Amino acid sequence: MERNRVMILGTGPAGLTAAIYAARANLEPVVVEGNEPGGQLTLTTEVENFPGFRDGIMGPELMENMRQQAERFGAKFIHGWATAADLGQRPFRVTVNDEDVYETDALIISTGASAKMLGIPGESDLVGRGVSTCATCDGFFFRGKPILVVGGGDSAMEEATFLTKFASEVTIVHRRSELRASKVMQDRARNNPKIKWVMNVTPVSVQSDGSKVSGLEVKDNETGETRVLPAEGIFIAIGHRPNTDFLKGQLELDSVGYIKTRGVSSATSVEGVFACGDVMDPHYRQAITAAGSGCKAAMDVEKFLEGASVHDESVSAPAL
Structure with missing residues (x-):
């Protein structure tokens, strides 16, 4: 030995x-x-x-x-x-x-x-080409572009708020109707005019234009209908x-x-x-x-x- x-x-x-x-x-x-x-x-x-x-x-x-x-x-x-x-x-x-x-x-x-991942089709293939788990590391590359942040905790609120420094708009996507984040972090995000919300949806797949991220397909948890949220960057913030x-x-x-x-x-x-x-x-x-x-x-x-x-x-x- x-x-x-x-x-x-x-x-x-x-x-x-x-x-x-x-x-x-x-x-x-x-x-x-x-x-x-x-x-x-x-x-x-x-x-x-x-x-x-x-x-x-x-x-x-x-x-x-x-x-x-x-x-x-x-x-x-x-x-x-x-x-x-x-x-x-x-x-x-x-x-x-x-x-x-x-x-x-x-x-x-x-x-x-x-980093915890969603485990949906397209996600792992597009890491480094629009899918990221670190806003501080990669936010700069999305200057002037629409971004999605997936998550409902403090980390998601923090990352979304940080990304508003670069993105044209940031949309928080969460699978529930209510957030897990602390009230302080929620209020900070909700008071930011560049942050939008898509709640009570489940991510289904990451969409690509052939070389990079083009959007996130989500399913409405109430109606079961699917749609694609256009975006050039998707930040996974689920812990x-x-x-x-x-x-x-x-x-x-x-x-x-x-x-x-x-x-x-x-x-x-x-x-x-x-x-x-x-x-x-x-x-x-x-x-x-x-x-x-x-x-x-x-x-x-x-x-x-x-x-x-x-x-x-x-x-x-x-x-x-």
């Missing part, structure tokens, strides 16, 4: 940044690629808000550059995903692809969170699901399933296990914040392996 000093689960911006920092610290990290090597950015076309790229960069290219940078410093990559973990004692054991077992002295979990099922209750999670970390550190409820990126961040979900948390996790791991305590007080202001 192979034993490693550090294992990193996931290869999004958080996991790859952690790999870069850990490799540069001569920790020889072993990185498990995950279900979506490169994370959600591999589903994004152009990334314009990652610092250092004045003219933007394609999502898959950015992630490949980060991977090669980690490999340059000695990170080793394993194809597959973690299907089980035993965190009861050190060294921890991680099962990959239900068959290969690895031991590690420290573990960084950066398995991310997957995210953190990828923590394989942990089976071994770490402290919040009510949704996100990993809880200690104070400003990346330390979890199990000593020697650290978390970074979207798997512990239900709020920001940006590539740059994920990358920053990956840096923190690698630095915390280095301190831990040196015998230093990593907890709330482990990060203090430098002396002036």
